[in-house]
Amino acid sequence: MIRDRGDWVISRQRVWGVPLPIFYAENGEPVITPETIDHAAKLIGEFGSNVWFEREAKDLLPEGFTHPGSPNGEFTKEMDIMDVWFDSGSSHEAVLRAREDLTFPADMYLEGSDQYRGWFNSSITTSVAINGVAPYKTVLSQGFVLDGEGRKMSKSLGNTVLPEKVVKNMGADIIRLWVSSVDYESDVRISDDILKQVSETYRKIRNTMRFLIGNTEDFQPKEHAVAYEELRSVDQYLMARLDQVVETCVTAYKEYEFSTIYQTIMNFCTVDLSAFYLDFAKDVVYIEKEDNLERRAMQTVFYEVLVKLAKLLTPIIPHTTEEIWSFLKEEEQYAQLAELPESSIREDQAGILGQWGKFMDIRDAALKALEVARNEKTIGKSFEAHLSLFVDEETKALFASLDANLEQLFIVSQLDINELTAAPAEAMQFDNLAILVEHAHGETCERCRAIKEEVGTIEDAATLCGRCADIVKSEYPEALVPEEA
Ligand SMILES: [Zn+2]
Incomplete structure (x- = not known):
């Protein structure tokens, strides 16, 4: 878009805007010298750009200014204004360089995707002309907001979504989260x-x-x-x-x-x-x-x-x-x-992610087998299941290295691991894996809801499993009701 743009006519015929600081002598010759421009710039700096329209030409020129084309000392002033893209396109000079708390070039210019023809373009053109470099380190542009069907929003279609209304109804964080969710570089x-x-x-x-x-x-x-x-x-x-x-x-x-x-x-x-x-x-x-x-x-x-x-x-x-x-x-x-967090990549991380990635595949298979058992009414919740896994040596080694409580991870009450070759015909078959789901044997522990064979057999804790009985006996002995003799 830079290469293909034509010559830029920077004057506009409007009644008001940023003036072009040009004077004309009596013979029609344009007067545009460093001296006259500096003087006009000083006046505008002091009184604002309206000074151009408020004063006569002679009051905008340096005192005692003469020109061979104006033997009587008469001058007129240019009434065309500058293209607004020249105004905004030179903000790197008037804003970035002029203010102490800003730096040139800017970290970023951020605008709508239409600005590749507009502000991004006029800014780089003027800055390269003056400074030889772009006025920004990077440019970020976003698309336009359309309705749910991809149509432009308009009052007559009644499809506008007002941000302040969303904020009022759903909270500001919802609309912010929406902004983060979209691919903003295209229309959204x-x-x-x-x-x-x-x-x-x-x-x-x-x-x-x-x-x-x-x-x-x-x-x-x-x-x-x-x-x-x-x-x-x-x-x-x-x-x-x-x-x-x-x-x-x-x-x-x-x-x-x-x-x-x-x-x-x-x-x-x-x-x-x-x-x-x-x-x-x-x-x-x-x-x-x-x-x-x-x-x-x-x-x-x-x-x-x-x-x-x-x-x-x-x-x-x-x-x-x-x-x-x-x-x-x-x-x-x-x-x-707070600062953004830092990740603390550890040496063994790839190994752990790899091992657990394999475990997750087995878990997916187990979830599938449990789902089937639920549909067949073998079990209700997965906690009612006794899961028998039939695995190869590699998986056995994996389980050993994970050193995990598999019943807990699969959320079942009972689990055993067997040789792959021992899988019965009714077990569900996967790659190098077979899974059998049966209803767990025993009673439900009143505390953790697991079904365990020992529930009902533990002294002073007839409604608990072994694990819960230990915890309750040591932590909450007052909760135990001694059995009647
Ligand atoms: Zn329990």
């Missing part, structure tokens, strides 16, 4: 339906954060945080995923790719947290005793997620993150004042 669409989808994402993020806040209430990071090396493998996996999220989002901010941040955080909240980590977390944070290491380990991850996501989301939904921040135990008083 907005409608009540689109905003409804965005508010659903908002609710997902908000509920996730609320769960994390609620479950770190008794957690003091300085006192209770568990060192990374002491975390269980599954907690380290979540930390590694969080680091990936931080890395992706911080890079995306640098590249102004806000929709990447929206997608990444939504995906993390939905897939990693809600559908996995927080799904089985209740079996730890609600059930284990307060200072249990596994519980503190999970809370360490929860708290880390809270702090880092709050920081990452602050540029997008600042009202919400400030509210979240008020529940955190950080020294920085406001999320707004």
Whole structure:
């Protein structure tokens, strides 16, 4: 667009604007000298550009100014004005260079995509002419806002979406989140339906954060945080995923790719947290005793997620993150004042991500088998299941290296691991994997809701499983009702 633009006629025939500081002598000869221009510039600097229209030509010229074309000392002034693109296109000279708190060149010129022909263009043209360089380090442009069907908004169509109305009805953070969700470099669409989808994402993020806040209430990071090396493998996996999220989002901010941040955080909240980590977390944070290491380990991850996501989301939904921040135990008083988080890529991270990636494939298969069993009414909730996994040596080694509580991760009451070759015909077949779902044997533990064979057999705790009986006996002995003799 620079190469193809023609000559630029910078004069316009309008009654008012920024004047062209040109005078004419009696013989019609234009008078345009450094001396006359400097003088006009000084007057305009002092009185504003209207001075040109308020004063006679002779009062705009230096005192005692003479010219061979004006033997009687008479002059007239130019009444054409400058093209407005020349005004705005020279703001790098009049604003950036003139103000001490600004720098030349600017970090960024930000405008609508129509400005490649307008301001971006006139600015680079004038700056290259004067300075030999562009007046900006980078240019960012955005498209225009269209309605849900991709039509231009107009009052007669009645399809306008007023930002202030959205703010009033749904809150400012919803419209901000919408802005982050779209590919702004092209034209973007907005409608009540689109905003409804965005508010659903908002609710997902908000509920996730609320769960994390609620479950770190008794957690003091300085006192209770568990060192990374002491975390269980599954907690380290979540930390590694969080680091990936931080890395992706911080890079995306640098590249102004806000929709990447929206997608990444939504995906993390939905897939990693809600559908996995927080799904089985209740079996730890609600059930284990307060200072249990596994519980503190999970809370360490929860708290880390809270702090880092709050920081990452602050540029997008600042009202919400400030509210979240008020529940955190950080020294920085406001999320707004906190720096963006840094990812702490650890040496073993790739290994952990790889191992758990394989585990997730097996988990997907197990979820499928559980779903089928639910449809066939073998079980109701997955907690009613006894899961038999038939695996090869590689998977056996994987399970051993993960050192994880598989019943907990699959959210089933009972689980056993067997040789792949021992799989019965009725087991569901996958690649190098077979899964059999049966109803678990035993009674339901009143406290953790798992079905265990030992429920009903434990002295003084007839309604509890072994794990819960131990916890209750040591932590809440007053809750136990001795059996009648
Ligand atoms: Zn129990």
